[in-house]
Amino acid sequence: MKTRTWLLRAFAVAVAVVLGACGGGGGGGGGFPIAGLPGATTVTLNGTVTFDSVPNATGTLNYSAIAIKPVRGAVVEVVNGASAVVATASTDASGAYSVSVPSNTTVVVRVKAQMLQTGSGASWDVTVRDNTQSDAIYAMETPAFPTGVVATLTRDVHAPSGWDGASYASTRVGGPFALLDTIYTTQAKVLSVAPGTAFPLLRVFWSVNNVPASGNLALGQIGTTFFTNRSTGRAIYVLGKENVDTDEYDAPVVAHEWGHYYQSAFSRDDSPGGSHSLSELLDRRLAFSEGWGNAWSGIALGRSNYTDSTGPGQAQGGNLNLAAGAPSNPGWFREASIHSILWNLNNQVGFKPIHDTLTATSFKNGVAVTSIHPFTAAFNSAAPGSVGALNALLAGQSINAASNDPFGVQETNGSTVVGLQSFALPMYKAATVGGATSACVTNQAGAGNKLGSYVYLRFTAPAGNHPITVTGPPAADPDFVVYAGRQIAEADGLGASETATVSLPGGEAVLVLNDFNNSSSNTCFTVTIN
Template sequence: MKRFLWLLILLALASCGERDSGSCGAGGVPPVPHHAVIGPAPGGTADPDGGLPAALTISGKVTYERLPVTPGGLDLLNPVVENASDVLVEAVAHSDINNVLGTATTDANGDYTLNFSTTVDYFVRARARSGAGLDMDAVYHSQTSPPIVHALPGEVLNRASGSQTVNLHGAADAANRAGAFAVLDTVQRLRAASTLTGLGPLDLFWGMGNAGTRFLANGSGQSITLATETGLDGPNGNPSIYLLGGDAADVQNSDHDEFDETVIAHEWASFLQLTQSRDNNFGGPHFGEELIFSASYSEGMVTAIGCALAGQSVYRDTLGYTGGVTSVQFEFDCESGLVPGSGTGYGNEFRVTRVVWDLFDGGTGSPPDTDADPSNIGMADFLASFADLRARAAPFEVAWLASLLQELIDDARLSISDANTIMATHGASFPPAGGDGFPPVLTVGGAADMGNLDAWSGTDPNPILGPQANGLWRMELAGAQTVSIDVTNTTPGYNPARHRLDLTVHDLERNVVAQHIGDAANKSVSVSLMPGTYLVRVQHAPATQADSQPASFMVQAQ
């Protein structure tokens, strides 16, 4: 998910869904060699190999620089030195970057001790990896092939010098060895702050000048164009977060996220939502426009959770880096102040953020409450209900803000009255008008439903995730059956550039179970389905904004 400018002022949070990915860089740029990432730092000369083994004890401290985020951007002049805690430290043969002679892990102060025996000279490096098993986080270089975990290396050392102290320090300079360790520290703290456990491993991909590069591929082999976002099917088969490290054409003055803790927190909360809760967002860029309810919920919810776990109420996304000019390109206060974007109530992601924040602020383990809203759910209880959504059945089984409110009510953590009071401040009500009406039910064997879409119509439209671009229905199947879904385009003078409609069927786990896309006027799918709820999406897909014209249709399930 990454943010884009809206009306030259608003920069909204982008989609957290998976995107395309690949194996070579944009413009044929070769990948960064592994040696440049995990090989020794310049300096030091190796003696000839061989002789009696030298038993060595190497101790030291691993530190890195963090550039603080301020209301004016990154504080480039006052980096803060922080300890790299719980990171892997390796002693490595000088002539073979893959020959690890010994390992250790830093403590909370960044201190480590290595014990190993060697007949060759060596160097020491720290890796941007922490934890183990289901709690492992690792920051990979996004422009290596295959991707490898970032490192902070020292120079070559002579075994003849015996045991010694080796301190490693990552600076926020042109090479930016600090960046990966700042990212790792942020996700370590988020994992520790969450009361949900057994979250599973998380891979992160970042590198300097990585915007738009295509060195990575997801588990299905699809090329990933690097932007800040989160997905389940990462290059290593794990849930993965991709973070911007600037544009190679202007690294010093472009978008970096390695020090933007709330940007990382938003993405980390997306990881939490994808793995522990339910997310029915289709994904796609957005600029603050009104969105379909599942998309606004998905994006707004994770901003609130991420900022709360990070201990910050203001989301800030900065531009610039050391040697350039820095600024804040977007900020939003979760607790108070202006709510940007279009739409009210359930369709505005920032109003969703404000509602979610007001549900838990003031509760045990939650941020403080400064505006006296009626709810103060403890963070542990809130996250428990959030996780319960993963298995939620009707009503409100499709994930949107009303689903969360109903789950909290069902779990006796929120009253209907308080839910309605909070929603009323954002131009909506709870229960919502029409009850569990998002999306409407498409009954198998029932009459056809009519629709009319125009992706670019209205004020400030979102042509991918806006309600004017999508016809959505849910099918609720009590038993296994084969279902045929037909979309008949009834637009006079059909022209695919203007009136194209695409048909996709999703399950509640975000999987595409059937799809018919392309220039044909009518779309049909036939698919055998297990009992459960499915989302039927008819999307208006004109070739360009200029081509877009209203498209009318009928949809029927049999």
């Protein structure tokens, strides 16, 4: 097969921002008739689509080890001179495509940063878009070429990284396809245990202008790489600013955020979000959510470490051992404890029991908020033969392994921080319906979303509308959320008192209370539920 270098092109189309393409072509001649094909009206057009993959094995991008990998599952369109799509296909697991196109027609091959499969079985629609260019879908195209009258014609398409040895000197065509490849891998892991999965629509937003500064998303001011589920749908925003922070080749970072997509689509995530680090003692919901995201990156990608590059030349970064738990003060409030439990559990029993647990009704719709304790209770029902493996991992991180204790009633680890235990335990406090309950929070572990920042009240009430009032000291600003098998109400007004009338389904419910001002080491509120 002849090899031909294709020029990078910028070609605006209605649904795509065309990055450009380069690759090889040839095979079957240059459009001349061949014997045995008089009057042929179609040509078989095939090829292979690839991209430059920049590895990050230890925390920094290694441009000297760039590998050419197949673009898997991507939408391929063949477009004629009138901008009409004359054939479509998707690349296979080897990046190959094959379509039948009209003979004697000038066409281009367009590869979109999109994976699309419809139907009643497994399905998905994933696009990589430029949030700084009206959310257009990325794509790359070949130069126009004639199909001629031949049996077969080959056009390969390659997405280069744009790296010239010192910087990104040309268009970073490979970036969107690297992101698509990570999503392909994460989906494949789920499909390996649940082959009929219908994945909700996902849009991934990446731009070379996406920076770690908060502001206008359309200007690239995204703050960090993150997942969100807003009224516009589920989305992952990805950093891309060279010499500052780029994540398109940091597959663990992208897979981590896809783990939050998984929680949103198939499981449950009550995390309050916000900043966090491995050294901090976290709120139980945040610790479980972020620990899951870390563990999932390793589970999906088949690796034991989590890496994230940053800085000039993408030559700085971090390298996290997913098998290792918290080095000190382990527990249900530590992100590292959670990711080590879940990663090692997958390593020992496989992903299916974990998937069955996270998608179980008892976990998704249980009264207890998402944390390692309701996970443990649901796992013991979903995978009774693997209970011993989980129990040993829990014990290794100083977490109680009671078999049916979603509320952590038997938990005795409130951290080793003197004075914090009384805020951490019991994990849920009983609240009186028709009377007043005192509930206290603390800022000893830090601001906002740390251990002790929230107090959890458990109560039982009949179905109907129930006024709830929380009153605190003048410097405080109480906010609360009510759960009854997922969140059902939230009150986050201003001032030292908060009131809301909550429609309860009847039965047990949980009220989670915090001080938005995080005002002191011991802030107490009076909670009245009528």
